Amino acid sequence: MQAQDRHIPVLLQEVVNFLAPERGGFFLDGTVGLGGHAQALLEGGASELLGLDRDREALALAKERLAPYAARVHLCHGLYADFPSYLAQLGWQRLSGALIDIGVSSMQIDSASRGFSFLSDGPLDMRMDAECGESAQDLLKEASFERLRDILARFGEEPQAEKIARTIVRKRLESPITSTAQLAQLVEQCYPKKWRETARNHPATRTFQALRMVVNDELGQLARFLESILSYLEPDGRLVVITFHSLEDRLVKQTMQRWSRGCLCPPYLDHCICGHTPEVRLLCKKPVQAQASELAQNSRAKSAKLRAVARLK
Numbered sequence: 001m002q003a004q005d006r007h008i009p010v011l012l013q014e015v016v017n018f019l020a021p022e023r024g025g026f027f028l029d030g031t032v033g034l035g036g037h038a039q040a041l042l043e044g045g046a047s048e049l050l051g052l053d054r055d056r057e058a059l060a061l062a063k064e065r066l067a068p069y070a071a072r073v074h075l076c077h078g079l080y081a082d083f084p085s086y087l088a089q090l091g092w093q094r095l096s097g098a099l100i101d102i103g104v105s106s107m108q109i110d111s112a113s114r115g116f117s118f119l120s121d122g123p124l125d126m127r128m129d130a131e132c133g134e135s136a137q138d139l140l141k142e143a144s145f146e147r148l149r150d151i152l153a154r155f156g157e158e159p160q161a162e163k164i165a166r167t168i169v170r171k172r173l174e175s176p177i178t179s180t181a182q183l184a185q186l187v188e189q190c191y192p193k194k195w196r197e198t199a200r201n202h203p204a205t206r207t208f209q210a211l212r213m214v215v216n217d218e219l220g221q222l223a224r225f226l227e228s229i230l231s232y233l234e235p236d237g238r239l240v241v242i243t244f245h246s247l248e249d250r251l252v253k254q255t256m257q258r259w260s261r262g263c264l265c266p267p268y269l270d271h272c273i274c275g276h277t278p279e280v281r282l283l284c285k286k287p288v289q290a291q292a293s294e295l296a297q298n299s300r301a302k303s304a305k306l307r308a309v310a311r312l313k
């Protein structure tokens with residue numbers, strides 16, 4: 001089976017419905033990954049699509065998959081938060097639609113050499129762009145006890161954050177922590193035996209997620225993207241964001257709510273003096289989540305939350 005076939009795009013029909021590619025125009029897929037959503041947008045009528053990804057391996061697979069649409073596709077290695085500079089290179093002023101589907105792809109998770117998973121042993125890397133930045137291994141080597149504890153608590157909501165951070169700092173004095181199996185075992189030992197026997201998830205799940213988010217500055221990328229995307233959407237231009245983490249979803253929710261608000265005056269004023277008008281229409285009041293039929297095919301979709309807006313005229 002090819003890697004493209006192993007990665008099933010999440011909430012595919014919902015993405016197409018909200019982005020409405022049949023209107024034509026320019027579309028951005030900021031996390032093109034293995035090209036599943038991009039393919040559906042191109043098939044659905046998008047005139048041209050810019051696909052970005054920070055992972056060269058993913059881009060190569062997307063290029064293969066999207067070869068039938070090559071004349072309408074521009075694929076670039078880069079960060080989605082830097083999208084304005086890629087639009088400028090293409091001479092695109094406005095977008096009909098933009099999508100980011102943030103998280104790791106099945107290909108990244110399944111590849112032991114990338115170090116994202118505790119299920120198979122590999123080097124503790126976790127960089128989506130294997131060419132730059134600090135790896136998880138470097139982070140575990142350099143970070144202070146306080147920083148490690150805070151990372152695990154904030155990004156992993158890890159109840160044993162303090163104990164795990166303390167154990168990492170102690171163990172690394174004996175020998176460097178360089179493999180996924182080493183870290184998974186270390187975390188496991190921080191949990192009481194009884195918990196380990198009854199828990200639904202591996203005890204290292206939260207630790208791996210937290211380190212991955214920091215290594216790839218995932219929240220920072222999202223914040224930067226949200227700061228600029230609105231001004232690039234044409235009237236009725238659509239934005240769809242799919243997240244897999246509560247901190248990310250909260251940021252998307254609060255940002256979209258702010259954009260959709262009218263008057264921002266304090267409630268004690270009896271008439272509006274700010275003149276603020278809504279910039280977007282929310283396309284869904286609550287986050288859209290995968291239905292049982294999709295979950296039966298793709299358990300990864302379980303934690304996906306989709307939010308969407310349309311730019312007002």
Ligand SMILES: C[S@@+](CC[C@H](N)C(=O)[O-])C[C@H]1O[C@@H](n2cnc3c(N)ncnc32)[C@H](O)[C@@H]1O
Nearest residue numbers: 009031033034035036037053054055079080221
């Ligand atoms: C969940 S996958 C996307 C799958 C894709 N929608 C599809 O249908 O195949 C997420 C992808 O986003 C990429 N990615 C994550 N953060 C990124 C960023 N800040 N800039 C560019 N690409 C990013 C990852 O490398 C990964 O390939």
